[in-house]
Amino acid sequence: MVDVLALLAGLGLGWTIALGVLAESSGSLSATGGLLTAAGRIAGLVAAYSMVVVVLLVARVAPLERAIGQDRLVRWHRKLGPYPLFLLGAHAILITLGYARAAHDGVLHQLWELIWTYPGILASAVGAILLIAAGVTSYRKARRRMKYETWWTVHLYTYLALFLSFSHQVNTGASFVGHSTNRAWWTALWVGTLAVVVASRVGVPLWRSLRHRVRVVGIHPEAPGVVSVVLEGRRLDRLPVGGGQFLQWRFLRRGEWWQAHPYSLSAVPTSTRMRITVKDLGDHSQGLAAMRPGTWVAIEGPYGAFTPDTRRTDKVLLVGAGVGSTPIRAILEDLPEDTDVDVILRASDAPSLVLRDEFAEHLHRRRGRLHEAVGHRDRVPLDAAALGRMIPDIADRDVFVCGPDGFTEAFVHAARAAGVPRDQIHHESFAF
Incomplete structure (x- = not known):
């Protein structure tokens, strides 16, 4: 599985670089600022492709999580995550320098012109800022100082950032303007990624939540600061879950319905019951002991290869x-x-x-x-x-x-x- 995924990712990367190279000509490269502009375009393409890969690693595709394990996928996501940001920075700098040399203009003035006069650049700049915010909050020291809810919310803006950058890529990118086949392939890549994310993070969880109709029926203390939350539902034994796996739980009560938190099952589900056992670590887990029976729960998962x-x-x-x-x-x-x-x-x-x-x-x-x-x-x-x-x-x-x-x-x-x-x-x- 890992080798196949690596091969597919490598092929996609090679084709992405080829799109950038084939969009150039000897005339464009020899023009004033041409090499800088070409390098900037290729850096932008690779940055965009890398971001797609980084997002797919944590798209919560259940078969992928079961085969590889969420911890490995998250580890790869963290290792690869900084590179799209570095490439985005290189893209912006190289393109600005290349355009400034071609126009015999100052760098700051050219940057201003790019942001305010070129279609999609302003939206892309906003998207880049959102991506940088997500990247900064992922560093271990920053993560430790943040509530889980804050970190989770910041990372949601990654999807908005990708949306804002897409129109700039296909509408102004030299590899796509006037090249319908390239444009179709790139659009299919991004739309396919969107479909996977929506299906895995929204569609399947919504379907399972409606099908199983999970709600809280009891809270029991187990140890100092540790409680078990007993949940009731329909056909819970049909969940494709193994001992050791976890789900994302969204308790549908005021102020918390939009937050999803990962908790492992502490017992194998029966047809009508399942259970999680949680320690008070602050934030969301602190309030579970006071949760009222009858609270409805949306579920996402199961995930993990610890089975x-x-x-x-x-x-x-x-x-x-x-x-x-x-x-x-x-x-x-x-x-x-x-x-x-x-x-x-x-x-x-x-x-x-x-x-x-x-x-x-x-x-x-x-x-x-x-x-x-x-x-x-x-x-x-x-x-x-x-x-x-x-x-x-x-x-x-x-x-x-x-x-x-x-x-x-x-x-x-x-x-x-x-x-x-x-x-x-x-x-x-x-x-x-």
Whole structure:
């Protein structure tokens, strides 16, 4: 899947560059400012194509998310995201310099002329500002200082930015003016991207929400600062969801209906019930404990590749730290009955072992084993030596781990040191 996508993306990039090159002639290149203008046009084309790829990576296409995993797609999105912005900057600078040299004009005056007299340039400039805002808020330091809702809203403007820039591309781009085939291909690319985004982010979620008619029926405390939200609906067992996956939840109440938040299922859905278990981390999660039963819920998903389907053996170690135990609980329920299961639950104190009694009940029925690692990590380490004593055959098991990023990274390192092959370690980051 990854190789096929990379091939298609590479072919598209090659054709995009070819559009820019073929639009030039020896006369245009040798004219005053011609090389600068040509380079600017190619930079603009590549920037636009790159933005399409960056958007599609996080378009929430369910088969893509299931095959690759949302965390990998988001990681690729973050790595590629800055390059369209750099190319947009190069496009604006090179085009302005090229036009200024051709007109024997000053750079600032030429920039003013471009913005106010050329069709679509002003809208594109506004779009570029919106894209820069989305890019700046994606940097880790900026993201940590922002509420999820603010970050999410800023990123919605990415779609507006792309819309504003499209008319400028096809109406003034040298590769498209007078070239109907090129224009048709470029339009199909952008309209196709729009169709994928609308279908994945609006169409399918709307259809599933109307079909399953999910609403809140109960709120139950599970641990200090942790509550389970019990939801009721129709034909919920027909959702194409596996243990360990998550959905985007939109609770339809005043002031929050427009916000979607990612929460993992903490139990495999039945025909009429499903459940999420959430820790109070501020922002949206803080208000879930006070939510009224009867609140309607719109759903989007499921997403993620953190499921039992990825295991390679019939022996499994499940590891959950804090509220990270919730998808682990769903994975445990979704494993075949003949699976040999060990579970490690990590918490700073016993009351913080989320869903501990449910784990114990399931493992007793399965004849599995529950290990509780309670206390400060210095006193109760989960290093390679400790894992070897706790799970002597750990190297023969598939390991599923979920928890805070720091814990997950450290545990993966310990598991590798304990002999677990890399392809038998499964984890997925749920951070955005």
